Amino acid sequence: MxxxxxxxxxxxxxxxxxxxxxxxxxxxxxxxxxxxxxxxxxxxxxxxxxxxxxxxxxxxxxxxxxxxxxxxxxxxxxxxxxxxxxxxxxxxxxxxxxxxxxxxxxxxxxxxxxxxxxxxxxxxxxxxxxxxxxxxxxxxxxxxxxxxxxxxxxxxxxxxxxxxxxxxxxxxxxxxxxxxxxxxxxxxxxxxxxxxxxxxxxxxxxxxxxxxxxxxxxxxxxxVLAPGDYEDHAWSGDDESLERITQLIQKSGGSFDRAWDNLLAYDRPQIPDSAVRLRVARNNVLEHLDELTDTIGFPPDPFPIGDPTRRSWGVWAGDELIGAIVVSVQNGWGTLAGKFRPGIDGDLAPQALAAVDERLLADEQVIALTIDGSAIRNYRS
Structure with missing residues (x-):
C-alpha cells in the first residue's frame, strides 16, 4: 500500500x-x-x-x-x-x-x-x-x-x-x-x-x-435530493453512456472538469410522450392528493415526502399527475400502497407498477415487494 x-x-x-x-x-x-x-x-x-x-x-x-x-x-x-x-x-x-x-x-x-x-x-x-x-x-x-x-x-x-x-x-x-x-x-x-x-x-x-x-x-x-428531477439523465460508466457523456462534454466546451449542474443544459434525454413516469414526490404531488381517490393497499396519511425509508413517487402521464405510490421499506421488505385518479386509462396503472419494478430492481434497499402482506415481487434471488 x-x-x-x-x-x-x-x-x-x-x-x-x-x-x-x-x-x-x-x-x-x-x-x-x-x-x-x-x-x-x-x-x-x-x-x-x-x-x-x-x-x-x-x-x-x-x-x-x-x-x-x-x-x-x-x-x-x-x-x-x-x-x-x-x-x-x-x-x-x-x-x-x-x-x-x-x-x-x-x-x-x-x-x-x-x-x-x-x-x-x-x-x-x-x-x-x-x-x-x-x-x-x-x-x-x-x-x-x-x-x-x-x-x-x-x-x-x-x-x-x-x-x-x-x-x-x-x-x-x-x-x-x-x-x-x-x-x-x-x-x-x-x-x-x-x-x-x-x-x-x-x-x-x-x-x-x-x-x-x-x-x-x-x-x-x-x-439528499437534487433541486430538480434529473433522473432521466444517464451518466453512468457503461460504454453507451460514456459515448453520450463525451459528446455532452464536447457540446459544453470540452472540459472534463465541468461541474455536473453546468452540463444539464447540454443534455436532452429522450422521453416518450406516452410513457408513464415516476418522479420523487414533492409538494406538487401533495397539492393534488385529494384528486386521487382510487386506492391500492393502505396509503399512509400524511403522504411522506423525503422519507429515506419510503419510496414516494408521483405517477405522471405526460404532464398530468395520475397517481401517487409509496413503498415503505423495513428489513428489505417493501410494502406498496397508492392512490390513483379515478377513470384513468386501464393500461396506465399496470404501466405504473412496471415502472416501480424497474426502480426497485436497481434499489439495494428492497429485496421483495408486498401489497397487503402478500408477496407479489421478489427482486433478489
Missing part, C-alpha cells in the same frame, strides 16, 4: 484503538492511526473525520475493463480521480482488489499520489474494513467507477447534510433525483463495521452499505 507523499502532509504515524460510538459495532482493534493535517473542515484528534474512498477494480461479478477505457485525456478511472482532486473535507483513498489485473489502476493512482488499499476481490465489504484499518475515519464517503462525472462539490454538499443531520447513512440514491452516475454515499464507520460483522447474504456484502440501508429501525438514514 502506498502512503501519501510528504508534500501532501495528510498523515503522521500514530497508534490507538477505535471503539465505535454507541457500542453497536463488535469489531474493535488496535490500528495504525494518522492525523489529518490537510485543508479539510472536519478534523478530530488522531482519527480522520471524513475519508473519501474510490472503489475500483475487480469484485465478485465485474472486472476493470470499463474503468480503463479512454475518457478525455485519461482513462475513466483517471478522470474520476482528477474530478475528486481538491475535495476539501478529507483525503482520498483508492480501494481495489489484490489481483494482478488491478496493478494498472494502482499505477494510475500512484501517478496522482493517491494512496491505495488492496484487498481480496471476493468481499467488497471486507475491502472497506481494510480501508478503515489503514485509514481510521469516523465517516467514509463511497464513490465508485460507475460515476465518471462524480463531482467533488456535490460530494461535499452530501457530506455536509450527513454531518449536520447526525445520520448513520446518507446518500443521493435512496430517493433518486440526481442523474445516474453521480452516486454518493456517506456512512459512519461504526455502522459499516456492524455490517461487516453481521451481514451474511452475498448481496449485502457486495453492496457494502446494503445491510445498513435495509435496517432503518437500527440506523438513521438521510436522503
Amino acid at each position: 502506498m502512503r501519501p507523499s510528504p508534500s501532501r502532509n495528510w498523515y503522521e504515524p500514530g497508534a490507538s484503538g477505535i471503539v465505535p460510538e454507541g457500542g453497536r459495532a463488535t469489531i474493535v482493534s488496535t490500528l495504525s492511526l494518522g492525523t489529518y493535517l490537510g485543508p479539510g473542515r472536519h478534523q478530530e484528534g488522531n482519527t480522520l473525520s471524513i475519508l473519501l474512498v474510490v472503489q475500483a477494480g475487480h469484485d465478485e461479478t465485474t472486472g476493470n475493463e470499463s474503468q480503463l477505457l479512454q475518457f478525455g485525456n485519461s482513462t475513466v478511472f483517471g478522470t474520476i480521480l482528477d474530478r475528486v482532486a481538491g475535495f476539501e473535507d478529507g483525503p482520498v483513498v483508492v480501494a481495489i482488489s489484490d489481483l494482478p489485473a488491478d496493478d494498472q489502476l494502482e499505477e494510475i493512482a500512484n501517478e496522482r499520489e493517491i494512496p491505495v488499499v488492496r484487498a481480496p476481490s471476493d468481499d467488497l465489504l471486507a475491502r472497506f474494513v481494510e480501508v478503515i484499518a489503514d485509514y481510521p475515519a469516523e465517516h467514509l464517503v463511497r464513490v465508485t467507477t460507475s460515476s465518471p462525472l462524480i463531482d467533488r462539490h456535490l460530494i461535499s454538499s452530501i457530506v455536509d447534510a450527513h454531518t449536520t443531520s447526525g445520520a448513520d447513512y446518507t446518500s443521493n440514491t435512496l430517493l433518486r433525483t440526481h442523474p445516474a452516475g453521480l452516486d454518493v454515499e456517506v456512512i459512519r464507520s461504526d455502522a459499516l463495521l456492524d455490517a461487516a460483522e453481521q451481514a451474511e447474504s452475498a448481496d449485502e456484502r457486495a453492496g457494502v452499505t446494503t445491510f445498513v440501508q435495509r435496517r432503518p429501525a437500527d440506523y438513521k438514514l438521510q436522503a
Whole structure:
C-alpha cells in the first residue's frame, strides 16, 4: 500500500484503538492511526473525520475493463480521480482488489499520489474494513467507477447534510433525483463495521452499505435530493453512456472538469410522450392528493415526502399527475400502497407498477415487494 507523499502532509504515524460510538459495532482493534493535517473542515484528534474512498477494480461479478477505457485525456478511472482532486473535507483513498489485473489502476493512482488499499476481490465489504484499518475515519464517503462525472462539490454538499443531520447513512440514491452516475454515499464507520460483522447474504456484502440501508429501525438514514428531477439523465460508466457523456462534454466546451449542474443544459434525454413516469414526490404531488381517490393497499396519511425509508413517487402521464405510490421499506421488505385518479386509462396503472419494478430492481434497499402482506415481487434471488 502506498502512503501519501510528504508534500501532501495528510498523515503522521500514530497508534490507538477505535471503539465505535454507541457500542453497536463488535469489531474493535488496535490500528495504525494518522492525523489529518490537510485543508479539510472536519478534523478530530488522531482519527480522520471524513475519508473519501474510490472503489475500483475487480469484485465478485465485474472486472476493470470499463474503468480503463479512454475518457478525455485519461482513462475513466483517471478522470474520476482528477474530478475528486481538491475535495476539501478529507483525503482520498483508492480501494481495489489484490489481483494482478488491478496493478494498472494502482499505477494510475500512484501517478496522482493517491494512496491505495488492496484487498481480496471476493468481499467488497471486507475491502472497506481494510480501508478503515489503514485509514481510521469516523465517516467514509463511497464513490465508485460507475460515476465518471462524480463531482467533488456535490460530494461535499452530501457530506455536509450527513454531518449536520447526525445520520448513520446518507446518500443521493435512496430517493433518486440526481442523474445516474453521480452516486454518493456517506456512512459512519461504526455502522459499516456492524455490517461487516453481521451481514451474511452475498448481496449485502457486495453492496457494502446494503445491510445498513435495509435496517432503518437500527440506523438513521438521510436522503439528499437534487433541486430538480434529473433522473432521466444517464451518466453512468457503461460504454453507451460514456459515448453520450463525451459528446455532452464536447457540446459544453470540452472540459472534463465541468461541474455536473453546468452540463444539464447540454443534455436532452429522450422521453416518450406516452410513457408513464415516476418522479420523487414533492409538494406538487401533495397539492393534488385529494384528486386521487382510487386506492391500492393502505396509503399512509400524511403522504411522506423525503422519507429515506419510503419510496414516494408521483405517477405522471405526460404532464398530468395520475397517481401517487409509496413503498415503505423495513428489513428489505417493501410494502406498496397508492392512490390513483379515478377513470384513468386501464393500461396506465399496470404501466405504473412496471415502472416501480424497474426502480426497485436497481434499489439495494428492497429485496421483495408486498401489497397487503402478500408477496407479489421478489427482486433478489
